[in-house]
Amino acid sequence: MMTGVPLSWYLILSAVLFALGVAGFLFRKNIITVFMSIELMLNAVNLSFIAFSYQLKQVNGHIFTFFVMVVAAAEAAVGLAIILSVFKNRATLNVDDVNSMKY
Amino acid sequence: MDVILFLVFALIAVVCGINVVVQRHPITSALSLIGVMGSLAVLYLLLGAEFIAMAQVIVYAGAIMVLFVFVIMLLNAGAEETRGKSLVAQLLGLPLLILFLAFASHFVQRFVPSSTIVHFGAFTSGTAHNIGIALFTQYLLPFEVTSVLILIAILGAIVLARKELD
Numbered sequence: 001m002m003t004g005v006p007l008s009w010y011l012i013l014s015a016v017l018f019a020l021g022v023a024g025f026l027f028r029k030n031i032i033t034v035f036m037s038i039e040l041m042l043n044a045v046n047l048s049f050i051a052f053s054y055q056l057k058q059v060n061g062h063i064f065t066f067f068v069m070v071v072a073a074a075e076a077a078v079g080l081a082i083i084l085s086v087f088k089n090r091a092t093l094n095v096d097d098v099n100s101m102k103y
Numbered sequence: 104m105d106v107i108l109f110l111v112f113a114l115i116a117v118v119c120g121i122n123v124v125v126q127r128h129p130i131t132s133a134l135s136l137i138g139v140m141g142s143l144a145v146l147y148l149l150l151g152a153e154f155i156a157m158a159q160v161i162v163y164a165g166a167i168m169v170l171f172v173f174v175i176m177l178l179n180a181g182a183e184e185t186r187g188k189s190l191v192a193q194l195l196g197l198p199l200l201i202l203f204l205a206f207a208s209h210f211v212q213r214f215v216p217s218s219t220i221v222h223f224g225a226f227t228s229g230t231a232h233n234i235g236i237a238l239f240t241q242y243l244l245p246f247e248v249t250s251v252l253i254l255i256a257i258l259g260a261i262v263l264a265r266k267e268l269d
């Protein structure tokens with residue numbers, strides 16, 4: 001007996017994780033948590049890529065996931081450096097306090 | 104067996120994902136995010152993506168999250184304050200989120216053919232061998248551009264985080 005999971009379950013899981021990432025991005029005030037929500041969204045999209053790659057029986061989705069990982073690593077390095085310098089200048093991690101370009 | 108593995112690790116991923124968003128303290132969010140990434144690696148294995156699963160554990164859970172935890176501890180980030188939440192966001196946020204999820208599930212169920220059943224071991228092309236062949240033939244130019252991107256990111260991180268020289 002070999003029962004499996006429909007592919008759409010993976011896509012729905014991906015949508016759930018993406019929605020959680022969006023919620024964290026919009027609702028959190030801590031800039032590091034906002035940044036981690038972006039990583040959560042990237043992971044959700046990666047799961048979609050892998051699922052579609054399974055359906056099409058091609059390896060291309062894996063390559064895209066690999067590139068997304070590379071971009072996420074670069075983004076984490078630069079973003080955390082920006083957070084460090086913001087914290088050095090403002091001594092805050094609250095995104096609402098860093099608003100001098102808003103007005 | 105596939106169903107049990109999927110349900111267990113999907114549940115872990117969703118619970119840890121909720122934990123990332125709900126927790127006040129960033130270090131708890133970071134550890135929950137590592138849980139999400141680990142369970143996603145198992146799901147990648149179930150989908151036959153063994154190289155990506157290993158890269159997920161090593162690069163995401165290993166390197167990127169260590170960077171996050173390092174910065175959280177370096178900045179001594181405490182629990183975030185709750186002031187200034189807008190009333191509209193509090194009232195409409197959760198219903199809109201559930202509405203979005205309902206729409207997404209509906210469209211996925213409607214447009215993705217449900218005839219595709221995921222069996223562990225049915226798709227075995229995700230090995231490092233096949234990924235390497237695709238990466239160094241068909242996707243050679245994006246791969247090389249990626250190296251330039253990483254170089255720029257390293258330079259940018261150093262320039263942003265260095266001490267100001269007078």
